[in-house]
Amino acid sequence: MVGHRIAVIPGDGIGTEVIEQGMRVLKHLDQANDLSLTFEVFDLGADRYLRDGTTLPDDVLERFKKEFDAIYLGALGDPRVPSNVHAKDILLGSRFKLDLYINFRPVRLLDERYCPLKDKKPQDVDFVVFRENTEGLYTGIGGQFKRDTPDEVALETEMNTRKGVERIIRAAFEYANRRPQGHNSLCMSDKANAMRHGHDLWQRVFKEVGREYPNVPQFHLYVDVLCMEMVRAPERFDVIVTNNLFGDIVTDLGAQIQGGIGLAGSGNIHPGKVSLFEPVHGSAPDIAGKGIANPLASILTAGMMLETLGYPELEAQVRGAVAGALHENRVTRELGGTLSTREATDAVLEQL
Ligand code: NAD
Ligand code: IPM
Ligand code: MN
Numbered sequence: 001m002v003g004h005r006i007a008v009i010p011g012d013g014i015g016t017e018v019i020e021q022g023m024r025v026l027k028h029l030d031q032a033n034d035l036s037l038t039f040e041v042f043d044l045g046a047d048r049y050l051r052d053g054t055t056l057p058d059d060v061l062e063r064f065k066k067e068f069d070a071i072y073l074g075a076l077g078d079p080r081v082p083s084n085v086h087a088k089d090i091l092l093g094s095r096f097k098l099d100l101y102i103n104f105r106p107v108r109l110l111d112e113r114y115c116p117l118k119d120k121k122p123q124d125v126d127f128v129v130f131r132e133n134t135e136g137l138y139t140g141i142g143g144q145f146k147r148d149t150p151d152e153v154a155l156e157t158e159m160n161t162r163k164g165v166e167r168i169i170r171a172a173f174e175y176a177n178r179r180p181q182g183h184n185s186l187c188m189s190d191k192a193n194a195m196r197h198g199h200d201l202w203q204r205v206f207k208e209v210g211r212e213y214p215n216v217p218q219f220h221l222y223v224d225v226l227c228m229e230m231v232r233a234p235e236r237f238d239v240i241v242t243n244n245l246f247g248d249i250v251t252d253l254g255a256q257i258q259g260g261i262g263l264a265g266s267g268n269i270h271p272g273k274v275s276l277f278e279p280v281h282g283s284a285p286d287i288a289g290k291g292i293a294n295p296l297a298s299i300l301t302a303g304m305m306l307e308t309l310g311y312p313e314l315e316a317q318v319r320g321a322v323a324g325a326l327h328e329n330r331v332t333r334e335l336g337g338t339l340s341t342r343e344a345t346d347a348v349l350e351q352l
Contacts (some may be wrong), residue, residue, distance in 0.1 A: 004035035004069040004309050011045045011092070014293035014341075015074020021295035021345040022072065028349055029306065029314055040068075044090050046078030055089030055260055061097055064274055070305050071276040075283040087347040088140075094276055095133050100268035101164065102171050103131035103247060104304075105256035105280060107234075107264070110319065111326040114259030114335060120234060126183075127237035127258055130172040131247025133268055135164045138244045160198035160243070165205045171271075172241035173213045181240060185217040186210075188248070189226040189242040202243070203223065227253060255280055259326075262294025262334060265301035267308060277305040279314025291340045294332040296322050321351035 008023065010016040023039065030037040048054050064071060071094065076087035094100070109115050109125035117125075137158045146151040169188065176186040188206040192199035203220070210218045223228060223246045229236055229251065234257055242250065255264035264280035279297035287293055303318030331337035331345035339347065 001039065005067060006037060006039050006305070007064055007068045007071045008039050008041045009044050009071065009073040010041065011074040011076045011090070011208070011283065012047075012078045013075060013288035014281075015045070015076065015283050017074075017288070017291065017293050017341050018279060018295045018298040019072065019074040021341055022298040024345055025299050025318065025348060025352070026072075026302050026306075028352060029318075032352075033311070033314065035306075035309075035311070038081060044086075045076060046081050046086055049086035053075040055086045061094070064094070064098065068274050069309060070274060072302065073276055075279065075281065077283040079285050085302075090206070091278075092138060095268050096139075098270065098276065099134060099269075099271075100270050100276055101132065101134045101167055102267075102269040102271075103129075103133035103244075104267040104269055105129040105131060105247070105251040105254065105264065106304075107237075107251070107258050108141075108319075109258045110263070110323040111259065114263070114326060115257060117153050117231065117234070117257055120257070122308060124235040127234070127254075128175065128239050129243075129247055129251050129254060130168055130175065130239065131251065132168040132239040132243050133247075134244075135159045135161060136244030146220075152228075158195070158198050158243075160201050162201065162205070165202055166209060169202075169205055169209050171242055172239055173209055173216055174209045176216045176239040177213055181215075181239045185219065185238045186213075187235075187237055187240045188218070188220050189223045189240060190220075191223050191246075193222055205225060206241075212236075223250070224294060226250060230254065230257060251280055260294070260335060261297070262332065263296050263300065263322075265297050265304050266309060267301070267304050269308065275308055277301045277308075291342065292333055293341050294334060295341050295345045296325075296331075296348070299345065304330070317352065321348045324348075324351035 008020040076091050106128045109122045139159050141157040142155040176184045190199040190202045255261045261281040266277040266280050303315040307315035325347035332344050
């Protein structure tokens with residue numbers, strides 16, 4: 001038995017509520033399949049920051065690299081920390097410092113009744129977004145000048161490196177290439193018509209790397225048209241690759257067409273290194289503490305983590321169980337059900 005060590009960061013708000021439920025599913029699968037999972041919970045988030053100023057200590061980061069096979073995270077963000085500094089340090093800090101360059105975000109409709117688009121079926125909404133996760137507009141490069149004066153200037157610099165652009169595009173091509181023929185196209189999305197330096201680099205690298213993948217149908221859409229097409233004809237897409245900010249935005253759009261933000265999971269991945277898995281949603285301060293958050297995104301995320309740990313069949317089982325609970329309408333309120341966070345998890349556990 002190999003065994004897998006998982007670092008758990010419940011974080012803030014509903015993060016703590018949904019991770020508790022995801023852990024119930026993981027523990028069930030662990031027992032049923034002899035996975036030898038071990039968990040260590042890390043007290044990182046707004047409470048800790050407000051208590052002693054800690055965000056993401058270097059020694060914890062070192063431990064993530066050396067001692068763990070995966071990180072399972074809830075959400076970070078708390079109205080008591082308006083600067084969001086702890087969330088930036090912990091979430092963006094992990095993505096950057098662990099060099100998790102692939103933000104892997106599937107958009108999969110599991111039950112057509114939850115799709116807001118007319119006449120779309122599960123086979124129509126089934127694609128994956130590869131969001132660049134270590135550069136773009138997220139590096140914090142920039143500055144403020146003459147702050148709080150009428151002449152104030154604020155600069156936010158988008159960083160696109162050849163290495164960074166190439167590795168995310170290549171990862172998307174590799175993934176598309178492994179998908180079945182007819183479902184293996186790759187769409188690159190940027191805004192090269194307005195952003196002439198950075199996105200010109202994306203254009204050139206996409207064409208260059210694309211020549212190595214003659215079997216992958218490849219096309220480009222500007223990001224505004226991508227948004228339009230995701231709503232009009234989501235069946236056009238198999239794999240999408242885009243930069244950090246656009247990927248953030250289009251995956252919330254994607255979350256809605258797959259049934260809602262409570263159903264979207266994600267992996268922050270660097271193949272061969274410790275990777276971090278989290279639902280796409282945030283800490284939802286508006287519903288935190290009420291026991292009504294949808295746990296399905298973090299349950300699907302747990303499945304994705306198991307897939308990366310070498311158990312694709314368990315990911316399929318988890319997804320099937322979530323689909324089963326959806327088919328029976330055993331869901332939380334925002335999906336029209338009546339169940340609590342815990343009861344919605346019970347429904348999935350019964351399916352499993
Ligand atoms: P959010 O995703 O937390 O909430 C948006 C809306 O979706 C809210 O109405 C919320 O109630 C609802 N919602 C989200 N998850 C849900 C769930 N599981 N079940 C039912 N309803 C759900 O986005 P926001 O309000 O913009 O952000 C709140 C805080 O979370 C902010 O501090 C933000 O920075 C942070 N955030 C963190 C992450 C992360 O840790 N990965 C992701 C997004 C936002
Ligand atoms: C996400 C979140 C984060 C992001 C925020 C909290 C910084 O929205 O994971 O989608 O923009 O990446
Ligand atoms: Mn987001």
